[in-house]
Amino acid sequence: MQLEQQLEHALCTFPFNHLGPTFNPDTSVFSIAAWLPGALKVSVVDMQSGQLIGELVNKKGSAFFSADFSLKQPPKVYRFTVSNKTSTYELVDPYQFKEQAYFAVHFVDHAAHNVYKQLGAQLVSLEVGLKSPIAATRFAVFAPNASAVSLIGDFNFWDGRCLPMQKTDFGYWVLVVPGIAAGAKYKYQIKDAAGNSLPHKADPVGFYAEQYPSHTSVVYDHDAYQWQDAKWLKQASKNKYTQAMSIYEVHLGSWKRPDASSGKTYLSYRDLTTDLIPYVKEMGYTHLELLPVSEFPFDGSWGYQPVGLFSPTSRFGTPDDFKYFVDQCHQHGIGVIIDWVPAHFPEDGHGLARFDGTHVYEYEDPRKGWHPDWNSCIYDFGKETVRQFLVANALFWVDKYHIDGLRVDAVASMLYLDYSRDDGEWIPNVDGGNHNYEAISLLQWMNREVYEKFPHAMTIAEESTSFPKVSRPVYEGGLGFGFKWNMGWMHDSLHYIAKDPSYRRFHHNEITFSMVYAFDESFVLPISHDEVVHGKGSLLRKMPGDEWQQAANLRAYAAFMYGHPGKKLNFMGNEIGQANEWNHDSSINWHLLEFEKHQGIQQLYKDLNKLYSSYPALHELDHHHSGFEWIDHGNAEQSILSLLRKSSEQKQKVYCITNFTPVPRDNFLLGVQDLGNYQLVLNTDDKKYWGSGFKVLKKMQALDKPWNNQPYSISLNLPPLASLFIIYKG
Incomplete structure (x- = not known):
């Protein structure tokens, strides 16, 4: 031709x-x-x-x-x-500007962070001997098997003939275009190896993207925003294992919806700065965890089918708006965790699937490259360019958006080749087993990179199996995550609390079993969005009994969670006792706070957060067996659990007692370790929480009477369906 x-x-x-x-x-x-x-x-x-x-x-x-x-x-x-x-x-x-264009690929393979520093649309200044440099944008995209790639956008009327890009030896296509500035809309027109046209593709490393129907990428200037969170970042490197961590999990699109008169579908990032941040601060949460904010095409995926991994969704505003939101969180003492999805991606035509007509990002064989649960593509974790792309993205969010933590979604689906597959539907590894060695090494590399380059940040795994050492360092043979969601505790405890109290004595092991493995990993206890959707009912509606008993069960269970070792996570709506299960198309039922029951539940969560943060015994040794001791875990007949939480060197001791039945217990003996005075610091049956107000002593004196294999004891009245926190005063 x-x-x-x-x-x-x-x-x-x-x-x-x-x-x-x-x-x-x-x-x-x-x-x-x-x-x-x-x-x-x-x-x-x-x-x-x-x-x-x-x-x-x-x-x-x-x-x-x-x-x-x-x-x-x-x-x-x-x-x-x-x-x-x-x-x-x-x-x-x-x-x-041939040399300036080729600069994009000179260093990209040398370190993962170069992916977002070199690829995509990078604003550059061309020093070419004039009085002033020429402002331009350098474009670079990986499409190794394409026969041609053109840059298209508003600047050339989306005409693929105007700006053909140059293919390099590394499979990247490059071009520097003067005059294209921040805000310019663009895509790539790609021809496959046979010269056939593909759907116009958004930039895989695009920093900003429009919504349906265009899904265009937008040139963005990452240097424009001026951060004001230096004080936060300086203190954020404190040991997170010994700090209180109470996480409020939020879906930004449905936490609160704007008034219909506003004409807006969602609150913007800046609206949320005004509404959400003061609420989180008032409630005493230490961290916000956001369901995925990476750009995604379908609202119903909640962000878990991302297309633009490097772009915060424009549903709620610009990238600078999101930076402002994070900045304000930090200035108000709130850490920000985002859900990160490196496991899979959807097939949308403008996205990564068959990017240049071949499987650039996904495994080619559907037995590895197609996810049957989510009808999505699985990244090829063994391909070096894909590994760099994913590790770079993890670093990108911490670097450019000052994110404090990445909660990594669906880790189990990455670790196991036979995840959700029957015999014959998966390919064994080189040793004939079901572990995906490529994904394992990728996760280890990602964790090493994050912790080495950003010591203040953390990674959290959502991993639902007993895969060993998920939250242990790579040098110990672990995956290298900082924390792991305790899915076992979540499922067992919710199964237990859903039982009628009269049957709980037959399921006592379900509420105690988590302590068998509680210190095998650095756990976060989650009551997440997945537990209050798809017919599972809200947390309140999981509880048995009449209206009062449901609320009492929820309060007792919430307090038990705060007494149990491990950091805490609660999905939005749990803290007000929302009756309806979560619906991503509507707001939390804030009107419920007109009623005393829901006011009481909200007040309890506020007080639990304050208690948990204020008492080192409840958080300082969350991940060490020396911070926990059973007082009595065998009282199945009465469905009562009592435990002791201790701070370092046992300087502080807090006793947690939960009565999982509606039967009050007068003169209940609790074994304690020290003579002296004891004080009640929280009672979930208090009237201010919409409890019964059953009379409980607020101050107690230890008796020289051994009990529960302890040298001393205290006598107390134990309210129905209630948890008590009692501190040793000396």
Whole structure:
């Protein structure tokens, strides 16, 4: 195919070989070739001197312009003055910046963070010997098996003929285009190996994207926002294992909806700064965890089918708006965790699936590359470019958005080749087993990179199996996560609390079993969004009994969670006793706070957060067996549990007692370790929590009477369906 035909059909693989300037010093001939669809006349101007060099010529009806000029010295940089049927405009020829374009791929394979520093749309200043540098955008995209890639956007009327990109030896396509600034909309027009057109693709490393129907990428300036959270970042490197961590899990689109009169579908990032941050602060949570904010096409996926991993969703505003939200969280003492989804991605045409007509990002064999549960593609965890892409993305959120933690979704689906697959539907590893060694090594690399480069940050695994050492360092043979969700505790305890109290004595082991493995990992105790959706009912509606008993069960269970070793996570709505299960298309039922029951539940969560943060015994040794001791875990007949939480060196001791039946217990003996005074610091049956107000002593004196294998005891009245926290005062 002739060159002009290649250019006309957007099939030119190496435009730098044909377009732009050349200079022959032996003959002093300066040649320029340009491809300018729609142009009628093209003049060349030396940008340093402002002098006209001459005009380019073309064959009649051709968009290919060229000319040779006799010059002693070639211009350092030139521009075109282009006339078409309707206008005249100036254009700095992008094909004179070959070296600057190739710069994008010189370092990208050397370190993961170079992916987001070199690829995508990078705003650059071209130092070419003029008084002022030329502002431009450098584009680079990985499409190794494409036959041609063109940059399209508003700037060229989405015409794939105008800006063909250059293929490099590494499979990246590059081009530097002067005059394209932040805010410009763009995509890539890609032809597969046979020259067939693919759906226009959004930038895999795009930093900002529009919503349906365009899904266009938008050039974005990461240096424009001025952060004000230096004080937070300085203190954020404190040992997180010994700090209180009470996480409020939030879906930004449904935490609160704007008034219908506003005309808005969602609260923006800045609206949430005004509404959500003060609420989290007032409730005493230490961290916010956001369901995925990476750009995603379908609201019903809640963000767990992401397409733009490097772009915060524009549903709620601009990237700077999201930075402002995180910044304000930090200035108010709140850490920000985001859900991160490296396990899979959807098949949407503008996304990563079969990006250049081949499986660039996903495993080719559907037995590894297709997820049957979520009808989505699975990343090829063994391909180096994919590994760099994912590790870079983890670093990107901590680096550019100051995120404090990544909660990694669906880790189990990554670890096991036979996850949700029957025999014959999966491919064993080289040893014949079901572990995905490629995914395991990827997660280890990601965790090493995050903790080495950003010591203040943390990673948290949602991993639902007993895979060993998930939250242990890589040098110990672990996956390297900082924390792991305790899914076993969540399922067992919810199964237990859903039982009628009269049957709980037959299921006592379910509420105690978690302590068998409580210190095998650094656990977070989650009551997450997954437990209050898809017919599972709200946390309140999981509770048995009448209206009062449901609320009492919830309060007792919540307090038991705060007494149990492990950091805490609660999904939005739990803290007000929402009656309906979560619906992503509507708001939390905030109107329920008109009623005393829900006011009481909310007040309890507020007080539990305060108690948990204020008493080191309840958080300092969350992940060490020396901070916990059973007082009595065998009282199945009465369904009563009592335990002791201790701070380092046993400087503080807090006793937690839960009565999981509606039967009050007068003169109940509790074994204690020390003579002296004891004080009740929280009672979930208190009237301020909509409890019964059963009379309980607030101060107690230890008796010289051994009990529960302890040398002393205290006598107390134990309310129905209630948890008590009692501190040793000395």
